[in-house]
Amino acid sequence: MSKISSLLLILSLLQACQSEEAYNNYQTIANAKWKQDQVLQFDIPMKDSLSVYNLYINLRNTNEYPFSNLFLITQMTFPDNTKVVDTLEYEMTDPNGRFLGSGFSDIKENKLFYKEKVRFAKPGLYRFFIKQAMRKRNSVTPVDPLIGVSDVGISIEKTK
Secondary structure, eight states, rough: OOHHHHHHHHHHHHHHHEEEEEEEEEEEOOOEEEEOOEEEEEEEEEOOSSSOOEEEEEEEETOOOOOOOEEEEEEEOOOOOOOEEEEEEEEOOOOTSSSSSOSSSEEEEEEEEEEEEEOOSOOOEEEEEEEEEOOOOTOBBBBBBEEEEEEEEEEEEEEE
């Protein structure tokens, strides 16, 4: 079997083993500098009102990210304009200061758990908003810009 055939077989097996992804999209942060007032918006049409999903925030960070954690403010807006706002904190490093996530280069990819077992009861357009809410310790002044975040995304996966 040739190397190309082996690679194609491995890629198809990996794709078959993945969970059923309903949505996955990223937005690039210019120059990996996330401004404090920059709100990322994801418009996601959901038609399936019976299935249950897990939601994730996907984030790529460089070695220049200066913190061991990350605070985000999210808003989920339903088709009837109901809003759910959350303040989330994620660990970005292990206790030794090494970045968590996957990747062999200076960019780490993190799949951050957002919401579990969500049912989109009303078919229609769901809007998700994400903004960074980082502050330095003992400061109320926002970190602006937040250095080292290159891409932010949302993925929605059907649970089994």
